[in-house]
Amino acid sequence: MNTHESNKASDTTLKREYKGGVFDLVPRLGYREYWHPGIIDKDVGRKPVSLKILGEDIVFFRNSTGEVSALSDYCPHRGARLSGGWRRTPGGGPAAGKLNNEFKGFITCPYHGFTFDETGQCVAALTDGPNSRLQPVLKAPHYPTKTLRGIVWIWMGTTDPVPLEEDLPPGFADEAYWVKAYVRRWDLNWTLTVENSQDSHEAKIHRASIRRFWSGALFRKGRGSTWGGCRIVEEGSNYIYMIPLEGMMGRKEQNYYPVLGKTWPQHTWWKRWTGLPWRKRPDFAKAGMHPGQATKKMRLHPDRKGGVYRLPAMASPFIPGEQEHLRWAVAIDENSCRMWTFTISHERYHKGIFGWSTKLGKLWWSSFYNFWYLYIFGQGINELEDMPVQGVGSLDPDKPQTLGPTDAANAFWRRRMPLKSRDYERVWSKSATDANSLEKAEDIQLESLEEHTISAG
Numbered sequence: 289m290n291t292h293e294s295n296k297a298s299d300t301t302l303k304r305e306y307k308g309g310v311f312d313l314v315p316r317l318g319y320r321e322y323w324h325p326g327i328i329d330k331d332v333g334r335k336p337v338s339l340k341i342l343g344e345d346i347v348f349f350r351n352s353t354g355e356v357s358a359l360s361d362y363c364p365h366r367g368a369r370l371s372g373g374w375r376r377t378p379g380g381g382p383a384a385g386k387l388n389n390e391f392k393g394f395i396t397c398p399y400h401g402f403t404f405d406e407t408g409q410c411v412a413a414l415t416d417g418p419n420s421r422l423q424p425v426l427k428a429p430h431y432p433t434k435t436l437r438g439i440v441w442i443w444m445g446t447t448d449p450v451p452l453e454e455d456l457p458p459g460f461a462d463e464a465y466w467v468k469a470y471v472r473r474w475d476l477n478w479t480l481t482v483e484n485s486q487d488s489h490e491a492k493i494h495r496a497s498i499r500r501f502w503s504g505a506l507f508r509k510g511r512g513s514t515w516g517g518c519r520i521v522e523e524g525s526n527y528i529y530m531i532p533l534e535g536m537m538g539r540k541e542q543n544y545y546p547v548l549g550k551t552w553p554q555h556t557w558w559k560r561w562t563g564l565p566w567r568k569r570p571d572f573a574k575a576g577m578h579p580g581q582a583t584k585k586m587r588l589h590p591d592r593k594g595g596v597y598r599l600p601a602m603a604s605p606f607i608p609g610e611q612e613h614l615r616w617a618v619a620i621d622e623n624s625c626r627m628w629t630f631t632i633s634h635e636r637y638h639k640g641i642f643g644w645s646t647k648l649g650k651l652w653w654s655s656f657y658n659f660w661y662l663y664i665f666g667q668g669i670n671e672l673e674d675m676p677v678q679g680v681g682s683l684d685p686d687k688p689q690t691l692g693p694t695d696a697a698n699a700f701w702r703r704r705m706p707l708k709s710r711d712y713e714r715v716w717s718k719s720a721t722d723a724n725s726l727e728k729a730e731d732i733q734l735e736s737l738e739e740h741t742i743s744a745g
Contacts, residue, residue: 308699310685313706313726314479317343318619319600321710323455325616325628326442328471329435332356334389338371340620342444346431347371351406352393356440359395359408360429368399370428404428436460437467447714457602457614458589459632466638466650468631468657470666477685478601478617478625479701480678481670485605485615486518486530486595486697493673513543513553517694521593526708530697531594531607588612588634597701599709610637613665623680629666631657 318324320342327339327348336349338361345361347370361371372388387398394411396403401414402423410426412418432443434452437460443449452461459465474481491514522529544551588608595605604614611633618626638649676682691699706712707726716726 307688307690308702309689310477310479310483310702312702314702315706315711316477316479316619316622318478318617319709319711321445321447321714322600323434323441323443323449323452324600324618325469325471325626326358326433326440326618327356328469329356329438329440332440336371336388336395338369339626341442341626342619343621344444345369346442347395348433348440349389349395350393355406355435356433357406358431358433358440358442359404360431362428363397363399363402364410364426364428365397365400365402365422368397370395370397370404372398402426406430437469439469445710445714450710455600457598457612457616457630457632459634464635466633466635466653468654468662470629470631470662472627472629472671473620473624474617474627474671474675474679475624476675476679476683477622478619480683480685481615481625481627481674482597482601482603482617483698483701484674484678485597485603486532488514488517488694489674489677493677494669513540518595518697520696520700523704527596527598528697528700528705529592529594529596588632597697597705599705608632610634611661615670627670629670631661631665 324341326341326346327337331337332348332350334350336347338345338347340346346358347361348356348358351357359370361369363370370388388396390396391403391412394403394405396414400416401412402410402416403412403414404426405411408428408430410423410428413420413423413426416422432449434441436452436456441452460467517533518530519533520528521531542551542553542556588610589612592607594607595603597603601617602614603617604612606613611631614630614632616628616630618628620626633653635646635649638653639646712726
């Protein structure tokens with residue numbers, strides 16, 4: 289099967305059971321032949337900033353044009369940190385940002401004074417003198433950067449970078465789309481929180497919380513005690529679209545388990561408030577449409593057919609309405625990642641509130657985002673509900689795993705998406721042995737929903 293050509297997938301789900309690990313094909317430190325969000329531009333001032341990205345220590349600093357550049361944080365002379373190092377013991381070594389920013393537009397090693405430009409070339413060896421013979425041959429590894437939306441994007445690959453726009457989420461390069469970025473460190477492997485966007489955890493850890501009370505989701509009909517799973521409705525060269533499948537397990541709000549002798553959930557008092565407008569079941573086919581406009585597509589991305597997994601590390605669980613909730617996980621090391629949460633909307637949804645005043649529309653959108661949306665989604669659902677059960681010490685991704693029908697999207701992410709990746713095309717496939725082992729491992733068994741249908745319980 290050619291996984292690199294865009295094609296429409298059948299409505300399929302995972303057949304029976306599938307035994308496969310998280311990292312059978314997915315790289316533990318992430319895909320490298322892509323642009324990744326690196327650092328918020330305004331966080332890099334006069335002093336250099338050190339971050340670990342995809343297992344590499346990177347130093348960001350302002351170059352001679354004022355843009356942010358990125359080099360390996362280790363001086364090629366004697367391996368000292370260009371960022372100035374960390375105080376691991378009291379009084380041990382220079383503090384970060386000391387002795388290395390004497391020359392605007394350059395970065396100087398605080399150990400021997402070797403000074404580098406934005407390409408990593410050593411331009412001066414302060415303690416060797418102006419006629420240093422070592423200076424011309426010293427070069428620190430350089431990582432291409434571009435700044436867009438107030439974010440410094442970094443290319444971590446070993447091959448030539450593609451245009452930045454190729455790796456951005458839809459709409460990012462269009463100023464008519466409004467983007468909010470929220471970033472936090474999560475102590476878990478990067479892939480764990482990407483691959484869970486469409487699986488049965490939704491019915492358990494997201495079932496009830498105080499945030500769902502305030503948002504009204506707690507009372508909404510259709511959030512059953514079991515989860516319907518999902519089907520893959522479209523595959524492209526770097527993405528898959530997924531949509532909830534209600535029929536697989538049913539959407540009863542309460543089920544009886546004979547061995548336990550109890551129903552679960554044991555209490556559903558909030559489901560009995562049938563008169564509330566929040567009880568209306570969402571219509572996925574018309575998601576995002578305004579009242580009275582059922583025949584007109586008003587969604588943010590009208591051509592998208594479901595939630596999405598997109599390479600290198602993006603996941604969005606919903607069909608977007610007026611805004612999209614998109615997560616992008618960037619590995620720090622094997623046990624931690626930097627979780628970027630992007631909330632994307634379009635000016636057309638907000639101008640109408642205050643006539644044609646874009647400034648007032650943005651003010652309203654910022655207020656809604658900071659005082660409600662971020663509290664409910666980024667901080668609530670993701671950080672307080674998802675992260676604790678996926679973190680180091682709570683989940684071991686190296687233990688044997690068995691996936692079932694409701695884990696179809698996870699299996700796709702682990703086995704089919706790696707062979708769509710630019711890493712496979714540019715690096716892995718260059719080795720015949722590696723390529724054959726990867727292709728042989730892609731053993732997902734699928735079945736058509738037309739042939740195998742289970743009615744809702």
